Amino acid sequence: MKGWFWAARRRFRLGIVGRLSISFIGVALLILGANLVVQQGILVERTTRVSAPPPPAAVAVAATPAPPPLAAPPDPSPQLLENALAALANYDEASRARIKSADLPVSATYKRAAADLSDALVPMGDTPRSELHAYTARASALIRAADAQRAAELSRKALVDSLNVRVKKLLAGAWTIFGRVVSRQSLVVLGDDLDSLRQHSEPLEGPSPLSATQISAIIAAEQRVQKTLVDNAAGFRGAQGNEWYQSMAADLTQVIALRESSIRLAGTLSEGLQAFADQGNQLRHTLFKARTAASPIARQQPAPAAVAAPPTVQAPGRSIVETKSITRMAAQSGSQRAIAWGSAAAALVMLLMCVGIVISIVRPARRLLRATAEIAAGRYAVRVASGGIAELDAIATAFNTMAEELASAKALSLQYQQGLEEKIQQRTRRLRELSQRDPLTALPNRRHLFTLLDAALERAQRSGHWVGVLFLDVDNFKYINDGLGHAFGDSVLKAMGLRLAEITREYGFAARLGGDEFTVVLECARTIEDVKAVGEALVAAFQSPMLIEGRELIVSISVGACAYPVHAQQSGALLKAADMALFRAKALGRSQLSIFTSDLAQIAAARFATEQGLRRAIERGEFELHFQPELDAETLEIGLVEALIRWRTGSGELIPPGEFLAVAEDSGLALEIGDWVLRAAISAASGWHRGPWGKARVAINVSSRQLADGNFVDRVQALLAEFALPPGCIEIELTESVLQTGPATIASLRRLRELGIAVALDDFGTGYSSLASLEMLPLSRVKLDRSLISGIDTNPRSAAIAEAIIVMCQKLGLQITAEGVERPQQFAYLVRQRSMFVQGFLLARAVPQHELMQEFTFVKERARELLISSRESPVTAVECDGPRQLASPGPGYAAAKA
DSSP states (O other): OHHHHHHHHHHTOOOHHHHHHHHHHHHHHHHHHHHHHHHHOEEEEEEEEEOOOOOOOOEEOOOOOOOOOOOOOOOOOHHHHHHHHHHHHHHHHHHHHHHHOOOHHHHHHHHHHHHHHHHHTGGGOHHHHHHHHHHHHHHHHHHHHHHHHHHHHHHHHHHHHHHHHHHHHHHHTSEEETTEEEOOHHHHHHHHHHHHHHHHHGGGGSSSOOOHHHHHHHHHHHHHHHHHHHHTHHHHHHHHOHHHHHHHHHHHHHHHHHHHHHHHHHHHHHHHHHHHHHHHHHHHHHHHHHHHTOOHHHHHSOOOOOOOOOOEEOOOOOOOEEEEEEEEEOOOHHHHHHHHHHHHHHHHHHHHHHHHHHHHHHHHHHHHHHHHHHHHTTOTTOOOOOOSSHHHHHHHHHHHHHHHHHHHHHHHHHHHHHHHHHHHHHHHHHHHHHHHBOTTTOSBOHHHHHHHHHHHHHHHHHHTOEEEEEEEEETTHHHHHHHHOHHHHHHHHHHHHHHHHHHHTTTEEEEEEETTEEEEEEEEEOSHHHHHHHHHHHHHHTTSOEEETTEEEOOOEEEEEEEETTTOSSHHHHHHHHHHHHHHHHHTTSSOEEEOOHHHHHHHHHHHHHHHHHHHHHHHTOEEEEEEEEEETTTTEEEEEEEEEEEEOTTSOEEOGGGTHHHHHHHTOHHHHHHHHHHHHHHHHHHHHTTTOTTOOEEEEOOHHHHHSTTHHHHHHHHHHHTTOOGGGEEEEEOGGGGGGOHHHHHHHHHHHHTTOEEEEEEETSSSOHHHHHHHSOOSEEEEOHHHHTTTTTOHHHHHHHHHHHHHHHHTTOEEEEOOOOSHHHHHHHTTSTTEEEOSTTTOOOEEGGGHHHHHHHHHHHHHHHHHHHHHSOOEEEETTEEEEOOOOOHHHHHHHO
16 A cells, blocks of 8 residues: 555656645635635534533332231241241352352351351241251361361462472572573473473362362372482582472472372362252251241231332432524625735735746756756766756756766776776786796696697697606605795795706796696607606706705706607696606605506506595495414513504405505595504403403504694593503504604603503614614614514524614613514524514414404414424524524423423
């Protein structure tokens, strides 16, 4: 409706002429009406209304009193019977009202009804009076029961409200965060249970008796409150105090007792009301019976004449008077003419004013409209001439000022637009350069490389030449960034870009793919030898130092190369082949050139398949741990077991770690796999520690990347606490590469040792910093690499080196484990050393967790057999100056004989 109104208003909008015309017509109509009134006269209607006073009260006319009746014995006449029955009905109603309420007016009504009933039954004889006594006694008993029920329910309601108020006060004192009350859950549940009890208890306060369903609901609500109190007794006693809890429990017990009393009294009332009704009916029967048994003499006596009620006389009152009068006043002829001439003059003046106003408004408005249209068309030189009313002249002046400002703004806008267009063109050229050039080295970037390489391939296809693609990156560039900072690393990349651009200017171009990876494209090559020569020249070119920020720096590169069309025909395939060749170059020892071959694609595909399989293996839980025992040569007991990961694929194939750990390290999965190994090993050790192997010890291999994580020690502590495993039950194994991770790693190892966790150095004797590692690392065990053990029974130099390392470790207080023991002669040599543990296929291979306890027995029997055979056939070690027989087999031999 509102939308229709505004639409109609826009459609029929009036201008100035229309508005003034309507005003003029309105004035003319008023003048015409005034003239008609003057010509026809004036009618004045007067009305007078007089209201009559209220009628007086009725006046009673006194009647002559009747003579008193003659004395006679009591006679239950019909009038007395009617009075008695009326008093009985009144008493019955008052009694039931008193049972339902104990208000003072109701009690007073009940007492009056009892007195009236007693008076009405006096003439009825002794029998009705005796039944009346029993009837009123029943009513009094019912009233007392009703009052007792109300008192019990009031007490019960007060106790329930008190319980609820105590809980609500505690909840109100709790913290409120974002509109939610933060409190103990048990207290919130108790409050809800008390609210439910209050809601279900409301029918007890009503007059109607409760149904079995309502009573069951009340009892269930009470039981929920009681259960909440009992179940959370410890929490309530601790938080609110024992006194609070005892008070709540006592009040709840009282509530239940009062409810039981109230329901019992309600039953008593229900039965008593039925008996009360039966007694009332019996009393009525007795009254009728007494009337029938009345004496004949009494019945023959005439009944006293009824005294007529005194008549009332209504006093006459005064009616309402209403008077109307009409007066007509005639107009004079002279006044009529004066009014007519004045009206005509007023209409003429009004018409002239309207015409003048219209002219003074319409003309300037039309000029403003035409000027506005000119400005809208873009012609800002238009101006509006003055003329018209003052307000419109002011509008015209303001319009001209606006037109001048718009003209100047338009000129300024054109100037800014031209400058903006020039800047956009400059930025576009800059963005085009940035989209094609690397901002750091100014070489073509990855996107522009593909464009240039595709163009070179098209030219080579037409000319029949080869195109060489060389993929290179900086060896150990991470160490430059970590050691000298990323800013210095960027300077190194800039210097490399300049050198590559200078080298490749004669035969092709260079591009930067990202990071420290560059690509060189050799155009117009004739054979693969040309590509190989360029690659070797690139490797040699970076053997000479570069001057970077005032220091000379030699940066070596590794190069992988391929050629079009022998290796691939597309730019993406060529870059992929060169990348595979680069990976081979890095594997060969860095600062190398490698040419792509077909087997590299197979290797890359296998690595990719392995990486994808590892990711699925983590999700599917395909990893499992095998455990290889390490035998204590002195006691012939299993000192500890080493946890070794295995990958069981979906086809059931079991893959050893050597075939997938390197791929996991390169793909970033090593940390996730290492964390799984740590958890699984600690879980297995916990089961053995609390089960068949109370002195269980498990050695866990940890990578340097794992150890470099700042949360590693906390993770180990958390797992030990989770599985309730003592720290001495695990041993952390690491390689010498941990020394390359810095002081933070050594600090983590010291924390592990402080916790009581053993630390072992694995593959000792294969690196360049073995002796330094013995000094710097907080070790408890050294594991001799299998390369040191393999020749101790055949090569005197290997035996001398191994013996020297063993003696050195013994003096340092370190335990020693010999890995890779595979021949009885090696075992016989090693068991004669102190603090020596033996591990190898000669004694046992790694077995699954469920087979380890059975493997222990086999390992011990195998060790005893080897010791006894070595005693019977003494081992001869070869020294530099000739053979010598080894000494006695050591303390382990006694254990073997036992």
